Structures are given as C-alpha cells and as structure tokens.
Amino acid sequence: SRFYGGNAIVGAGLPVAAGLALADRMRGRSCVTCCFFGDGAVAEGEFHESINLAALWQLPVLFVCENNLFAMGTALEYSQAMTSLVDKAASYAVAAAAVDGMDVLVVKAAAEKAVAAVRAGEGPYFLECRTYRFRAHSMFDPELYRSKAEVAKWKKRCPIASLTKKLLSQKLLSDADLDEMEHQVAQEIDAAVAFAEAGSDEPIEELSRFVYSAGGR
Amino acid sequence: MMSDTEKARKITYREAIREAIRDAMHRDDRVFLMGEDVGRYGGCFAVTKGLLEEFGRERIRDTPLSESAFVGAGIGAALGGMRPIVEIMTINFSLLAADQIINNAATYLHMSGGQFNVPLVIRSATGGGRQLAAQHSHSLEGWYAHIPGIKVLSPATIEDARGMLWTALEDPDPVLIFENTGLYNLEGTLAADAGAVDIDQARIRRAGRDITIISYSASLHKSLAAAELLAGEGIEAEVVDLRTLRPLDEAPFLESVAKTHRALIVDEGWRSGSLAAEVSARIMEGAFYELDCPVARLCSAEVPMPYARHLEEAALPQVEGIVNLVRNMVRGNG
Numbered sequence: 189s190r191f192y193g194g195n196a197i198v199g200a201g202l203p204v205a206a207g208l209a210l211a212d213r214m215r216g217r218s219c220v221t222c223c224f225f226g227d228g229a230v231a232e233g234e235f236h237e238s239i240n241l242a243a244l245w246q247l248p249v250l251f252v253c254e255n256n257l258f259a260m261g262t263a264l265e266y267s268q269a270m271t272s273l274v275d276k277a278a279s280y281a282v283a284a285a286a287v288d289g290m291d292v293l294v295v296k297a298a299a300e301k302a303v304a305a306v307r308a309g310e311g312p313y314f315l316e317c318r319t320y321r322f323r324a325h326s327m328f329d330p331e332l333y334r335s336k337a338e339v340a341k342w343k344k345r346c347p348i349a350s351l352t353k354k355l356l357s358q359k360l361l362s363d364a365d366l367d368e369m370e371h372q373v374a375q376e377i378d379a380a381v382a383f384a385e386a387g388s389d390e391p392i393e394e395l396s397r398f399v400y401s402a403g404g405r
Numbered sequence: 406m407m408s409d410t411e412k413a414r415k416i417t418y419r420e421a422i423r424e425a426i427r428d429a430m431h432r433d434d435r436v437f438l439m440g441e442d443v444g445r446y447g448g449c450f451a452v453t454k455g456l457l458e459e460f461g462r463e464r465i466r467d468t469p470l471s472e473s474a475f476v477g478a479g480i481g482a483a484l485g486g487m488r489p490i491v492e493i494m495t496i497n498f499s500l501l502a503a504d505q506i507i508n509n510a511a512t513y514l515h516m517s518g519g520q521f522n523v524p525l526v527i528r529s530a531t532g533g534g535r536q537l538a539a540q541h542s543h544s545l546e547g548w549y550a551h552i553p554g555i556k557v558l559s560p561a562t563i564e565d566a567r568g569m570l571w572t573a574l575e576d577p578d579p580v581l582i583f584e585n586t587g588l589y590n591l592e593g594t595l596a597a598d599a600g601a602v603d604i605d606q607a608r609i610r611r612a613g614r615d616i617t618i619i620s621y622s623a624s625l626h627k628s629l630a631a632a633e634l635l636a637g638e639g640i641e642a643e644v645v646d647l648r649t650l651r652p653l654d655e656a657p658f659l660e661s662v663a664k665t666h667r668a669l670i671v672d673e674g675w676r677s678g679s680l681a682a683e684v685s686a687r688i689m690e691g692a693f694y695e696l697d698c699p700v701a702r703l704c705s706a707e708v709p710m711p712y713a714r715h716l717e718e719a720a721l722p723q724v725e726g727i728v729n730l731v732r733n734m735v736r737g738n739g
Contacts, residue, residue: 192484193517197508203474204509207481214463214487237474244469398519399553401577
C-alpha cells in the first residue's frame, strides 16, 4: 500500500511525510509524497520544522493544506496572528500557491503543476486549498462557534454541486450519467457497510498482536 | 594462533559505538545517521567524529534543531525502506520528539493492523555526573520503558556499546538506545572479532551468594565497584545488568534473588514511578517468598539535577551508598 494512514495528532504526519520523501530520494525512486493536513496543523511546530527540513534537503514532498478556516471549533483568525498560510510556507523558501479549494478543476490544475514541479526535482511544494467545513467537527459538536447563515452561504459554493452544474451545462455529463454515477457510489458504500457488518469482531486473544512484529521480540 | 583475548584491543565506550555505526554503514547501504551536530561538529560527545568524512553528507546528516521533525523523518524513512539511526543529543531533548516516538513510532504497527513496521533506531545520551545540570543530565529511559511498541536498550559495557546497534538495526520495530554520558570515556578491551550481541537478555556480571544487586547503565559500574569492596568484608554480591529495559528480562534477577534472598536495585532515575519500582514489583510478584528482607532501592535524589559538583554527587547513587545499604541488609536486621 502507498497510503500511510491518517494521524490523530494534528501535524504529526508532516515529519513522517518528509521521511518517506527522504527514503525515496536516497533510494533514487521518482516517487512524490503527498501530505494532507488542515489549517490547524500550521499552528504546530511540526509544520514549521518539517517544511524547513523538506526545503533544506530538497525533498520530493507536496504539502497540501486544506484550509477550511476551522481547527475543531477555533477559527483561523482566533488562532493565527498571520492568517496567510501560503506566506508562512513561502518564508521557508518553498514554492507555494493558494487556490480556490471550492473549484475542483482549479485544484486539479494546481495539483498537477505542483506534482510536476516536485517530480522534476524542484524540492517541496506547498499548496493551500481554501475551502470550508460544511459539517460539524464530530458527532459531539453542537457548532456553537459559527452561524447557520455562514455555513449556508458556503454550501452554495459546494465544489461537487458546482462541478456537476458546469458539466451538465456544457453537456459533458447527462442526467442519466449523473444518476448512474450516484447509483454506483451508493452501491459501493452499501457493499462496504454490508461487508463490515457481516464480519466478526477481532478475537480477544489477538489483543496484543501487532504491538511488536511477528518474529520480533 | 592467538586467542581472541590476546587479540583484544583497548577501546573506549565512545569508540565502540563509533565502530558499531561504521560497521553498520558498511554492511547495509540503507543505514544512515542523522541528528544535531553529528557531521561537521563530530557529535556533541564526539561519538560520530570522522564519519562525515568517511561516508559523506547523504549518509551523515546534520539536522536543524527540530527533534520532532527529524525523529518523524526517521520514522518516515524507516517506513520507506531505510534503516535510519537517529541521534538525539540528550535524553532531555527527546521530550521534544516524544510525540513522534510515543504517538507514531510505537503505534504504527498496531494502528495499521500489521501493515507498517518501523525499523528505526534512536540513540541518545542519558545520565548525570558531568555537571551538565538539570536540562542535560536526567535519566528518563525508565519512562520510555513504560511504552509498548518500542524496545529500550541500555548498554553499560564496551561489548554492548559495540554490539547492540547492529541487532537493533535488524529488529523490525523501533529501538531506543540510551548511552550514558558518564561511560563515554570508559576504557576496556574488546575482542578483535567483537560483533552483534543479543538485545533481549539480562546478564549476571558478577556471581555472588549474599545479595542480588540489580542495575543498568552507569550504575552497573558503581554496583560492581561496591561488590568489590563488599567482597573484602566477606559479603558476596551478585550483580545483574538489565541491559534491556523493555522488554524486561526478569528471569535472571528472579533466579538470582531465589539464590541470595536479598535484592537491591540501583537506578539513576528518580525513585517515584521508576524502573526500579517496576523491578521491585516484579520481585514481589515472582520471588516474594524467597526474600529474607525487604527489597531496597537506591535511586537519584528527587531534585532537578544540580550543577555544583558536590550536589550532583550527592544526588546520584554512589558506591558508598550501595556498600552501606548492602551491609545493613546482609548484616543488619535483614
């Protein structure tokens, strides 16, 4: 697998991404490591340490910041004195760009450009995608920190709805195509849920499995 | 033909570690070293002196003062197929990377359901006795011994300084090696063909019948010196070197206590919640009915390590303290 998982410690995935890229470079592999995180991670020391290390060693990493304006319930303006994240990244001598994260095609074009630059050996790249979190942080979040009107305003710019509208208007997609895609996605999700619910729980005897590698001590 | 002992050469603990790093770098091109001042400076404690010239900047990497980033990068590089040796200058600085060590390195294998193991080795200097005061001298390795998912080594001898690294690098999981700053200048002999040693067994360093002294790292040498003095008084102490703090190899000290019926633990960590407390608990669980007197512990005074030499000496376990305790335990009411 090339997917190294998420990280519940905000920012803690960035150093690991730098290390994966370091391994690629030292082994002469032409891979690009792509690391996703939110605006909250930019407040962590690990962001600053990692982006500096990646720039210093010219590592092939694409840092993608999904700036959705909220770190759990704290808005960017209440946690950062300098709210331009792309400027922070640029200060480490890293190629950096900020794009409208609500426009799928803009993000695609920006990501392709960024990956090409990283793959060409130009060092790390920072891409800030300016977006918004529609839903609550978690099931336990009553969303006291923002207004329903604000959320509704952003929902009008929903990237999926916007792209769909554009594709339909340009006749690149028909209503039937759209129904078929939505049906396929729903089927895939239903199948995954059914698979999980039909499975059995892990045996208690395996509680300590994978604490250390098999054959390890 | 000369025996290995005849071929043995004089070497310091510091040189033995350097030789282990050089050997690993030659044996496996996936091995590289990174850390603060490991290259141009030659290592804060001169362990890595000359390695930059020999192996070049790609494999001997000076890092910024970013413990979290370069330890995390070590984890990433290990996931990416390398065999990194990450040097953290002192154990106090390892706290700046505690997130990466405890939340990432120790959990990756488990959280990924066995998909991703982390063959990372971290080396760090620990311990007091060099007047480096309260932010460079603590012995926190007992804390790391609390964490499932990592292994914690504590080489006290030249042979272990030389031999533990390769075995650690061959281990599929993260291994932390804590080198005591007070041992870097320790001189000893090493067989010409010295190489890898096990990293999962405690060792009896001195045989005895009257009491078991359980120790590790620099305290081992104090325990052995005390045992030598006690032998002059007719008290024969058996001295156990734990070597590996996690997983703890308890059989040797439990068997020893079953023979001597007394146990003293000497540990440079603070007493409350210490590794010494863990060893003591294991003795209670595994050898309680063998005991002729209560288990005793000699640990560091519960103060931040002082700078002044006389105060630092008073804070650390010393030979005299060990001798006095043992004498009381063997001859006293025990």
